Amino acid sequence: MTRDLRKACVIGWPVAHSRSPLIHGYWIARHGLAAAYTREAVRPEDFAGFVAGLAERGYAGANVTLPHKEAALALAAADDRALAVGAANTLWLDGGVLRATNTDVEGFLANLDAGAPGWNDGLRTALVLGAGGAARAVVFGLKERGVSRILVANRTLARAAALRERFGPAVVPLPWPEIPQALGEAGLLVNTTSLGMTGQPPLDLAGDIPLERLPESAVVADIVYAPLETALLAAAKRRGLRTADGLGMLLHQAVRGFSLWFGVTPQVTGELRALVEADLAAK
Numbered sequence: 001m002t003r004d005l006r007k008a009c010v011i012g013w014p015v016a017h018s019r020s021p022l023i024h025g026y027w028i029a030r031h032g033l034a035a036a037y038t039r040e041a042v043r044p045e046d047f048a049g050f051v052a053g054l055a056e057r058g059y060a061g062a063n064v065t066l067p068h069k070e071a072a073l074a075l076a077a078a079d080d081r082a083l084a085v086g087a088a089n090t091l092w093l094d095g096g097v098l099r100a101t102n103t104d105v106e107g108f109l110a111n112l113d114a115g116a117p118g119w120n121d122g123l124r125t126a127l128v129l130g131a132g133g134a135a136r137a138v139v140f141g142l143k144e145r146g147v148s149r150i151l152v153a154n155r156t157l158a159r160a161a162a163l164r165e166r167f168g169p170a171v172v173p174l175p176w177p178e179i180p181q182a183l184g185e186a187g188l189l190v191n192t193t194s195l196g197m198t199g200q201p202p203l204d205l206a207g208d209i210p211l212e213r214l215p216e217s218a219v220v221a222d223i224v225y226a227p228l229e230t231a232l233l234a235a236a237k238r239r240g241l242r243t244a245d246g247l248g249m250l251l252h253q254a255v256r257g258f259s260l261w262f263g264v265t266p267q268v269t270g271e272l273r274a275l276v277e278a279d280l281a282a283k
């Protein structure tokens with residue numbers, strides 16, 4: 001260890017499942033940095049104290065995962081993205097000030113940019129499935145890119161209505177049974193629900209979400225990355241539609257933290273993707 005070692009970590013409870021050390025470790029090696037990225041298992045009751053001592057522990061910053069994302073927002077100077085999402089996943093020390101952002105927004109956008117370049121050119125209507133925390137990041141990102149009509153379909157319609165309260169009239173709550181009619185006008189379909197995730201029920205592609213109704217130019221994105229190729233993405237590909245997957249979003253959301261802590265903007269490479277895919281397949 002040298003005195004110049006730059007350190008960051010992921011803080012969670014539990015934290016063993018986090019892929020962040022694999023991702024950041026790959027970039028540290030690739031750029032030959034004198035840096036380290038570690039896991040910190042911190043109980044909820046100890047989180048505030050841990051964060052207050054971040055600099056003393058030698059950390060330049062941290063990722064924050066469950067269950068600390070809301071607490072992180074309250075403890076740091078949060079940017080617009082973190083405030084809009086209502087949760088922070090990335091912390092960094094800026095001089096003496098602890099700052100926070102939510103990188104899911106740019107993870108979602110950068111992944112679409114990489115997988116479906118030009119996806120928002122002339123995009124008038126997007127259809128978002130789900131109205132939880134992930135949907136807030138997606139809706140905020142779509143608004144940033146100027147999408148003027150964002151239909152939000154959710155099993156619990158009141159949560160979709162709450163997104164309209166939060167983000168304004170571009171958001172149009174949509175009862176779940178009305179998805180089939182809405183698909184015809186959707187240039188982008190994004191699943192932010194847990195449906196389709198390993199161990200969860202599937203999205204009902206035969207009934208609720210007849211993908212054949214999407215326009216031919218539509219793009220389909222899924223935030224689920226286990227399995228890597230969800231039934232939604234497989235069906236979209238069979239139809240010849242462009243897609244963006246959840247693993248891509250996970251990798252792209254990691255870029256900003258790395259550049260904030262270590263001063264280098266890393267690339268999401270095929271090699272990194274293969275590394276994380278292999279790890280997901282092994283566990």
Ligand code: ATR
Pocket residue numbers: 129130131132133134135154155156157159192193194195201
């Ligand atoms: P996150 O913060 O990861 O988005 P969340 O806030 O728990 O997680 O949101 C999960 C989303 O998946 C919600 O939109 C949820 O719908 P409800 O708001 O009606 O709960 C959706 N979801 C989860 N299980 C579902 C199911 N079996 N059918 C339909 N939607 C489901």
